[in-house]
Amino acid sequence: MPLLAVESLETRYGPLRAVDGVSLRIEAGETLALVGESGCGKSTLGKTILRLVPHSGGTVRFGGVDVARLRGRTLKPFRRRMQMVFQDPSASLNPRQTVGTILSAPLRVHGVHGRIERRRQVEAMADRVGLPVGGLVRYPHEFSGGQRQRIGIARALILRPELVVCDEPVSALDVSIQAQILNLLVDLKSDYNLSYLFISHDLGVVRYIADRIAVMYLGRIVENAPHHSLWSRPLHPYTQGLIRAVPGQGSPGRPNRVAPIAGDMPNPLDPPDGCRFHPRCALAADICRVNDPPLRAVLPGHDVACHFASA
Amino acid sequence: MPLEFPGREDPLLDVRDLFISFGDNAAVRGLDFTIRRGETLALVGESGCGKSATALSLLRLLPPAGRVAGGSIRFEDRDILRLPENEMRRLRGGAISMVFQEPMTSLNPVLPIGRQITEAIRSHERVSARAARARAIELLNLVRIPEAHRRIDDYPHTLSGGMRQRVMIAMAVACRPRLLIADEPTTALDVTIQAQVLELLDRLRQDLSMGLLLITHDLGLVADWADRVVVMYAGRKCEEAPVETLLRAPLHPYTSGLMACSPKLASGLHFRQGRLPEIGGSVASAADVAGCLFAPRCASARDACHAVRPDAKPAGSRDHLLACPVHAPADYAIACC
Numbered sequence: 001m002p003l004l005a006v007e008s009l010e011t012r013y014g015p016l017r018a019v020d021g022v023s024l025r026i027e028a029g030e031t032l033a034l035v036g037e038s039g040c041g042k043s044t045l046g047k048t049i050l051r052l053v054p055h056s057g058g059t060v061r062f063g064g065v066d067v068a069r070l071r072g073r074t075l076k077p078f079r080r081r082m083q084m085v086f087q088d089p090s091a092s093l094n095p096r097q098t099v100g101t102i103l104s105a106p107l108r109v110h111g112v113h114g115r116i117e118r119r120r121q122v123e124a125m126a127d128r129v130g131l132p133v134g135g136l137v138r139y140p141h142e143f144s145g146g147q148r149q150r151i152g153i154a155r156a157l158i159l160r161p162e163l164v165v166c167d168e169p170v171s172a173l174d175v176s177i178q179a180q181i182l183n184l185l186v187d188l189k190s191d192y193n194l195s196y197l198f199i200s201h202d203l204g205v206v207r208y209i210a211d212r213i214a215v216m217y218l219g220r221i222v223e224n225a226p227h228h229s230l231w232s233r234p235l236h237p238y239t240q241g242l243i244r245a246v247p248g249q250g251s252p253g254r255p256n257r258v259a260p261i262a263g264d265m266p267n268p269l270d271p272p273d274g275c276r277f278h279p280r281c282a283l284a285a286d287i288c289r290v291n292d293p294p295l296r297a298v299l300p301g302h303d304v305a306c307h308f309a310s311a
Numbered sequence: 312m313p314l315e316f317p318g319r320e321d322p323l324l325d326v327r328d329l330f331i332s333f334g335d336n337a338a339v340r341g342l343d344f345t346i347r348r349g350e351t352l353a354l355v356g357e358s359g360c361g362k363s364a365t366a367l368s369l370l371r372l373l374p375p376a377g378r379v380a381g382g383s384i385r386f387e388d389r390d391i392l393r394l395p396e397n398e399m400r401r402l403r404g405g406a407i408s409m410v411f412q413e414p415m416t417s418l419n420p421v422l423p424i425g426r427q428i429t430e431a432i433r434s435h436e437r438v439s440a441r442a443a444r445a446r447a448i449e450l451l452n453l454v455r456i457p458e459a460h461r462r463i464d465d466y467p468h469t470l471s472g473g474m475r476q477r478v479m480i481a482m483a484v485a486c487r488p489r490l491l492i493a494d495e496p497t498t499a500l501d502v503t504i505q506a507q508v509l510e511l512l513d514r515l516r517q518d519l520s521m522g523l524l525l526i527t528h529d530l531g532l533v534a535d536w537a538d539r540v541v542v543m544y545a546g547r548k549c550e551e552a553p554v555e556t557l558l559r560a561p562l563h564p565y566t567s568g569l570m571a572c573s574p575k576l577a578s579g580l581h582f583r584q585g586r587l588p589e590i591g592g593s594v595a596s597a598a599d600v601a602g603c604l605f606a607p608r609c610a611s612a613r614d615a616c617h618a619v620r621p622d623a624k625p626a627g628s629r630d631h632l633l634a635c636p637v638h639a640p641a642d643y644a645i646a647c648c
Contacts, residue, residue, distance in 0.1 A: 031582075174528065174594075175357060175528060175530075175572060175573045176569060176590040177593065179588065179590070183587055186582045201501065205574050207580075207581070208574040208580055208587060231576075231579070245502045245505070246502060247509075247536075248575070252558040252559045255535040255536065256535050257513065257536070259510045264504065265501075
């Protein structure tokens with residue numbers, strides 16, 4: 001049984017279908033990366049899975065239980081098992097609380113009794129993520145961006161969750177700090193047997209961190225594959241364009257200066273008929289303008305939603 | 312093949328020994344660089360390295376708390392730091408122009424984009440409203456905004472991020488600048504749009520023979536679009552080289568560290584196979600350092616590195632400058648004396 005199984009999930013913001021019929025699975029111990037450009041629905045999907053925004057259809061099975069239908073007291077134990085690391089640590093940490101208060105709040109909420117016990121756990125976790133000794137009595141603004149992200153990670157992990165949704169956890173950080181935080185996330189994953197849903201637009205980061213990759217476009221998953229299969233044989237024209245668009249892939253003296261995908265993302269309130277990618281796709285034919293291609297297995301474990309994809 | 316390279320020896324922009332401070336904090340500490348006509352120079356570094364402060368100082372647009380504390384900035388035959396304000400105003404958006412990172416906060420939300428472009432034109436040139444409007448449509452066509460004659464009356468919020476950045480670029484090149492400063496021009500944009508915008512900037516650089524100062528933290532972009540690179544750390548230049556040289560053989564430990572630690576598609580490294588190389592510590596350690604500012608984070612720092620602050624000097628060839636005696640090739644000491 002997978003740790004997380006999402007079926008036909010739908011999230012609407014008014015008339016906008018931000019997530020439009022998404023199915024995916026995460027096995028225990030696996031890192032699934034969700035990639036796509038801004039507005040494709042990847043953050044909304046992550047928040048819907050965690051019940052931070054309400055869904056409007058489909059199921060989210062966590063450990064076999066449909067958490068999308070739970071409420072109140074029956075939901076609370078699942079909240080403890082699924083946590084989130086946010087993109088911007090300065091915006092997601094309360095500036096008026098000390099780091100110690102921030103880190104012990106989840107323990108209080110979830111009934112870890114006794115100040116001494118909470119303090120012991122907070123100190124151990126702060127140490128584990130590499131926060132300086134004595135940092136617990138300080139406020140978030142006294143830390144650098146990288147250190148603040150360590151606080152965000154410690155807060156997510158203090159309840160020992162099984163699934164952590166990391167929403168662009170290194171995008172706001174400098175390059176030299178990104179590697180430190182990525183290595184920390186990898187270490188913590190093996191220490192605590194975590195599974196990650198890793199949301200990112202940075203394919204270089206995803207190449208390193210993900211076991212499996214799901215590519216989103218306009219609320220849908222267009223390709224979902226194990227990492228070796230995706231990087232060696234990307235099958236969807238959008239995935240291929242995204243990969244070619246990553247700068248710095250030429251060799252010295254032979255720079256890569258081609259814009260691989262023309263045009264802009266269409267208005268998500270009025271998505272194109274047929275395949276949603278067809279207005280920007282070089283391969284688009286008549287069928288693409290009419291028929292919406294379903295996600296189908298083309299290689300083992302490698303699904304793609306394109307009429308022309310073949311092994 | 313042309314035999315001469317006009318402007319080679321006579322730079323468009325010549326910055327020497329620039330110091331910028333914000334109150335008691337030094338943001339830039341003795342920076343030298345030049346830009347030639349038609350050339351793209353990339354200024355690379357992480358947040359706080361002084362690259363944006365440098366860009367703003369070129370237009371004398373530093374915020375009130377910041378000031379140029381020393382050095383000189385020459386643009387063609389003008390001394391930027393001594394120019395009267397009215398002449399400076401003619402230069403801004405005229406011969407020197409700038410594209411900012413966030414197109415939404417740099418466009419006026421209550422004016423149609425056409426009005427903003429014609430305003431830029433008419434504040435520099437005596438042309439009729441009708442002629443300026445025609446120019447604005449031409450410019451929107453130039454930056455490949457579809458149906459420019461219709462879009463010209465649109466407000467910024469109706470455009471996508473990529474379109475807004477094209478409008479910013481149209482405005483910046485409206486008066487055919489000779490130097491265009493692009494400060495993280497694609498950081499707020501998606502990767503497929505980023506490639507489109509850089510392709511546009513590069514085409515304009517060629518068509519208008521502009522010097523382009525590309526400020527970025529992304530070494531991938533530098534590899535694809537720059538001719539020469541200046542790598543900055545904590546307000547100092549650690550290395551400068553033609554882009555090919557820098558990519559093939561970076562010498563400064565900060566440059567090579569940056570290259571190694573950014574996860575790359577091509578490297579193929581996966582977390583189940585190994586850790587990413589790291590640069591330990593943070594830039595905060597550069598405060599109150601007597602010697603090399605990078606020494607507190609440098610794996611190969613020696614005692615001397617903590618005592619003497621190195622200047623960038625030729626290393627190997629005349630156009631490869633390096634501020635690190637430890638990682639210098641054999642001829643480093645000779646070349647500098």
